[in-house]
Amino acid sequence: MNKEKLVYSIFGILAAVLLIGGGVLHVVLKDRTYSEVEKRGLTAFSDVKSAPLADGSFMNAAENYASDQFPARELLMKLRMNALYTLGKRSSEGVYYGQDGRMIEAFEPYDEALLKENAAALNAFYQEAGAERFYFMPVPTAVEMYPELLPASAETASESAWIEEFTKELEDGIEVLDVRPLFRVLKNAGHELYYYTDHHWTTEAARSAFLYFASDLGWKAGTYESGVVTDQFFGSLASKSGFTPTRYDSLTVYRNLDPDLVTLVAHPSTGVSGGSFYDLSKLETSNPYEVYLGGNEPIITVTTTADTERTLLVVKDSYANCFVPFLAGSYKRITIVDPRYYTGSLSALLTSAKSTDVLVLYNVSTLSTDRDLKTMVEIE
Amino acid sequence: MVFSSTVFLFFFLPACLLLYYVLPGKWTKNVVLLLFSLVFYAWGEPIYVILMILNILFNWVMGLFMEKIPGWRKFILIVTIVVDIGLLGFFKYYGFLVDVFNSVTGLSLTAHKLALPIGISFYTFQTLSYVIDLYRGKIRVQKNPLLFGLFVTMFPQLIAGPIVRYEVVENALTERTVSLEGLGKGMARFIFGLAKKVLLANLLGVVFESTGVQAGPVPVMGAWLGLIAFGLQLYFDFSGYSDMAIGLGKMFGFDFPENFDAPYGAHSVTDFWRRWHISLGSWFREYVYIPLGGNRVGIVRHILNIMIVWFLTGFWHGAAYNFILWGLYYGLLLIFEKYVLLKWKSMPKALGSVWTLLAVFLGWGLFLCDSMQEVGTVFMNLFGASGSGWISTNSVFNLLSGIVIVVIGALCAVPFAKKLREKIMTSGLVAVIPVCLVLLILSVAFVVTENYNPFLYFRF
Numbered sequence: 001m002n003k004e005k006l007v008y009s010i011f012g013i014l015a016a017v018l019l020i021g022g023g024v025l026h027v028v029l030k031d032r033t034y035s036e037v038e039k040r041g042l043t044a045f046s047d048v049k050s051a052p053l054a055d056g057s058f059m060n061a062a063e064n065y066a067s068d069q070f071p072a073r074e075l076l077m078k079l080r081m082n083a084l085y086t087l088g089k090r091s092s093e094g095v096y097y098g099q100d101g102r103m104i105e106a107f108e109p110y111d112e113a114l115l116k117e118n119a120a121a122l123n124a125f126y127q128e129a130g131a132e133r134f135y136f137m138p139v140p141t142a143v144e145m146y147p148e149l150l151p152a153s154a155e156t157a158s159e160s161a162w163i164e165e166f167t168k169e170l171e172d173g174i175e176v177l178d179v180r181p182l183f184r185v186l187k188n189a190g191h192e193l194y195y196y197t198d199h200h201w202t203t204e205a206a207r208s209a210f211l212y213f214a215s216d217l218g219w220k221a222g223t224y225e226s227g228v229v230t231d232q233f234f235g236s237l238a239s240k241s242g243f244t245p246t247r248y249d250s251l252t253v254y255r256n257l258d259p260d261l262v263t264l265v266a267h268p269s270t271g272v273s274g275g276s277f278y279d280l281s282k283l284e285t286s287n288p289y290e291v292y293l294g295g296n297e298p299i300i301t302v303t304t305t306a307d308t309e310r311t312l313l314v315v316k317d318s319y320a321n322c323f324v325p326f327l328a329g330s331y332k333r334i335t336i337v338d339p340r341y342y343t344g345s346l347s348a349l350l351t352s353a354k355s356t357d358v359l360v361l362y363n364v365s366t367l368s369t370d371r372d373l374k375t376m377v378e379i380e
Numbered sequence: 381m382v383f384s385s386t387v388f389l390f391f392f393l394p395a396c397l398l399l400y401y402v403l404p405g406k407w408t409k410n411v412v413l414l415l416f417s418l419v420f421y422a423w424g425e426p427i428y429v430i431l432m433i434l435n436i437l438f439n440w441v442m443g444l445f446m447e448k449i450p451g452w453r454k455f456i457l458i459v460t461i462v463v464d465i466g467l468l469g470f471f472k473y474y475g476f477l478v479d480v481f482n483s484v485t486g487l488s489l490t491a492h493k494l495a496l497p498i499g500i501s502f503y504t505f506q507t508l509s510y511v512i513d514l515y516r517g518k519i520r521v522q523k524n525p526l527l528f529g530l531f532v533t534m535f536p537q538l539i540a541g542p543i544v545r546y547e548v549v550e551n552a553l554t555e556r557t558v559s560l561e562g563l564g565k566g567m568a569r570f571i572f573g574l575a576k577k578v579l580l581a582n583l584l585g586v587v588f589e590s591t592g593v594q595a596g597p598v599p600v601m602g603a604w605l606g607l608i609a610f611g612l613q614l615y616f617d618f619s620g621y622s623d624m625a626i627g628l629g630k631m632f633g634f635d636f637p638e639n640f641d642a643p644y645g646a647h648s649v650t651d652f653w654r655r656w657h658i659s660l661g662s663w664f665r666e667y668v669y670i671p672l673g674g675n676r677v678g679i680v681r682h683i684l685n686i687m688i689v690w691f692l693t694g695f696w697h698g699a700a701y702n703f704i705l706w707g708l709y710y711g712l713l714l715i716f717e718k719y720v721l722l723k724w725k726s727m728p729k730a731l732g733s734v735w736t737l738l739a740v741f742l743g744w745g746l747f748l749c750d751s752m753q754e755v756g757t758v759f760m761n762l763f764g765a766s767g768s769g770w771i772s773t774n775s776v777f778n779l780l781s782g783i784v785i786v787v788i789g790a791l792c793a794v795p796f797a798k799k800l801r802e803k804i805m806t807s808g809l810v811a812v813i814p815v816c817l818v819l820l821i822l823s824v825a826f827v828v829t830e831n832y833n834p835f836l837y838f839r840f
Contacts, residue, residue: 005561007809011816012564012631015571018820020394059381059423066386067828076825083822087583087784091777153777 025071032069034286038239042068081244090151092241098149101246103237104142105199109157110368112165118367119169121374122360126174128377129313129350133217133357136170137177138163139201139209139319141365142194145183159364166367175217182212195249198235199365200289203252203322210326220306220329222261224254229280233288251291253278254325262305263328269297269341277302277325292321298342301353302334313355315339315373320361331357339372345379381423382539383570383624384578386828392420393628400632401558409558410530413632420535421499428497432533435467439507440528443514447521457515461508468504471496476699499539501696503532505663509545512667519547527553536628540621542639542659545666549634556633566630568805568816573623575819576616578826580789584613587782591775593761594754597768602775603761609782611744612789615644618657645795647732648722649713649739660696664689679719686718687711697747702755706746713739 035042043065051061070076090097096104126134143150144159160180167176183193186208193205207224214221231250238245256263266273272294282290293300296318312331314320316338324336335353342349362370381388396416400409422429442460446453469477471494478491510531513519522528531553537544591606592598598606622639629636639658646652653661665674672685687708694707721727721735745758760766791797804811 003809004806007812008562008564008568009560010564011813012560012562012567014813015567015816015820016394016397016563018817019390020398022824023390023394026390054426056424056426059426063385063387066391070386070390070828073828077829079822079825080829083825084583087788088781090781151777152780153773155773155777 022071026066026069029069029071035068035074038242077242078244081242085243091154092243095237095241095243096143096150096154097241097243098146098151098154100149100196102142102146102149102196103198103241103243103245104146104150105237105240105365106154107141107143107156107159107162107365107368110162114371115162115166115368116169118370118374119166121377122174123169123171125315125346125358125360125377126171128346129355129358131313131356131358133175134173135175135177135217135357135359136167137179137209137359137361138166138367139179139361139363140183141199141201141363144180144364145187145193159368162364162368177209177213179209179212182209195233195235195237196247197238197245197249198233198289199237199363200235200322201319201363203254203292206319206323207254207326210323218330219327222326222329223257224326225257226252226254228252229278229291230283230288235289251283251288253291256325256328258329260305261329264303265293266301266303267294267297268299268301270294277328289318289321292318293324293336296321296338296341298338300336302328302331302336304328304332304334306330306332308332310357311335311353311355312357312359313337313349313353314359314361315376316359316361317363317366317370319363319366320359323361327359339370339376342376344376346377349376381420381535383621383628384574384823384827387423389824389827392416397563397631401563406554409632410526410553413534414526414530417530417533417535417538421533421538424498424539428495431467431497432500432503433529435464435503435507436529436532437525438463439511439532440522440525442511443521443528444523446511446514453515457511460511464504464508464511468500470494471500473695473699502541502543503538505543505660506532506545508667509543509547509663513545513547519550522546522550522553534629534632534634536625536632536634537636540618540625541657542622542625542636543663544636544659545663548637552634558633562633563631565805566627566632568627568812569630570624570627571816571820571823572801573620573625573627574823574827576620576623576792578620578823579819580785580792581613581617581620582826582830583785584609584616584782584789587778587785588613588748590778590782594749594758596757597766598761599768599770599772599775600762600764601771602768602778603758605775605779605782605786607741607745607748607758607762609786609789610748611741612786612793614744614747615640615793616789642793642795642798644737644740644793645733646736647729648717649710649736650717650722651732652736652740653710653714660693664693668692683715686715690714700750701752702746702749705752705755706743709743709746 031045032042033044034040043061045065048058048061048065051058067073085097091106094106094108096106098104122136140159140163143156150156163178163180170176183205186193186205191204191208192202194201203226210219211221213219228250229252231248233249233251234245235249263275263277264273265275265277277293278291279294280291282288282294287295302324306329308331310331311333312327312335314324314334314336316336317340320336324334327334333355335355337349367373381392383389396412399412403409403412418429418433421432425432439460442456446456449456475491475493478489482488510519510522510528514521522531531546531549532538588606588609591602591609593603593606619640626636626638637659641655641658643652643655646655669685669689672688673681674685675682677685690707690711691704692707693710694703694705697703697706745762746755749755749758757766761768764770804815
């Protein structure tokens, strides 16, 4: 047998064995139900069996099943992402892969009309609430504070421009809490304001922001001890983009050391209440960030033994989840509302949770596209 | 079903190969291949598979009639051609023709938009080649419906070519060599094609799409980046698919004709069309150009013949004005070359190559669009008439993200790359195994983890 025939015969068998082996391995290995990396449920065989043939959905389900349950899928994803990265890919699903492996979510050009509508809604909220103090804290995201870490020539819209334009529309009685000057100082001093793999601000950044405003607003700074609850967190941006993170993030929680301050945190939607703002069981789930406040729920009510008659209504997105614990010493009652999940009206809320102070805390990226806040304000 | 999918690579093909190689007897092999081919087609067209089967039976029966009733041969041929083309025209061109009729007469008839059955342009041309060649006496009638069905539906070439004329596989249907060596050679060729499609074409497609050259105003740099990326994507997509088809054919003992021959190395547009989608060009030559008289007629008639063939070629690619325009564009270029440019015998090859690349890539500007409006956008962008300037930060970002794959693509598209591949496959044998394995693993990584994987030539 000549060399060519030999080599190709061997190769033919080898390649066939690989393909056959892949199929066999696929069938033999147990199916997984959930992908930690992609943070979604994986197609199950039952999804395939039940799909109709005539419109092609059986075929689609089968293709998804074959891909989802492929052996070593995560390893292959890593291989693919590394190959793409080598070829120069620095952006995926709206997330930039910047220097030092920092993932930064792009800020898309914002809708002017929506900006004005949201500002009007906030003004209406302010009027209706009739609170003594009404605070609005728009928090910029990493793309605003670390533009130099973006990949070369990456272009995004300006969150600062959004903040300027939005706050211009607001009534004078609304106190705008602008963290940007503080963040610039902290950044230059080398503090980590944002995570490498997640779109949230770090709890340290939240604490610094709190302390920055505390004396002016009459909030008690309090004494806290901090502890790292996980140093193997990789977050929303890693999942969304598919980029392989080069480092894990750490999640930190803060415990108030004042022996006289007792806090009760009640979650009506889950029926759970306890003494802590943190739900450590969430660290084992696919979304460890939910350790803060247990995640996003329609309403959470906090009652404390703080020596004050002041009460607070917080209307927020997930950025407030790591911020609220610092307010425990300053308010007798805090009602935390997430308009994305709360389906009631603002009026009903202001009746059941009438408060002396109101804090509206959002990150700019989310608020620039949000419609739930104004829906809540507009419902009769 | 597509070749670059998990189901095909790890379930369909292994099962087919196992049964094909293990079960004895050449009839079993043919039955296995036919059944798998029907499943392959039905996977993508669970309803229209019946249309294809009826079409096949019709053409097979008409072939028998032609044999049995020689006096009626011409009539039978005409009926068959009318029915076959009529079916193709109905599914593919009905909507377009109604639109044209409306715009000419001012009426507004509605056209029900029918989904185009996958591969109909390819399998129709194959059945036509059978009846026409049967009429001409170039081939013998195929009395066995299973063999005829196999000729049409063989899954390696069913969906997207090469257009395999009946005379090419006539003998192989019953007499062919099936060997492990053929399996290996076929696998190697298949893997090269898979890598072209999944690693080069798909990634180039991302670069093309990121520039948005046909969607709105784009700076000149971004527009040319998009055009070049598209031209490379289309080449690797289609030639990759042809490689996979030829490789698969080889695994089953068939020798399909080559469909691409390093087309971007052509030194004239005439030469380009001898290297790009060769099986389509030769089909039109054989069944339209030559019957019309080819070039054995006066100049005026010759020019008319060329324009007819190229009108049809463009129209075959898509039921839209921009494809017709693309075809006519080439008709004019070929006439120009035939009667003017190529008279210059000592034209430097380099000049010819530059001329060809320019002509071909500008032609892609017509081809990549979905409408004439998009054509306008593309060309305004290419020549700086859209008011977006020469360069922008965003187009620099796209360039940085895409330049590596574009350069790799360009390097793989030159004739030298093809020679290199051939060299690896014949004399550098030791390299075959590791190179193919690496390409296979990398391709599988992309196939398994990306669920959306369009093949550009599908709806033809």
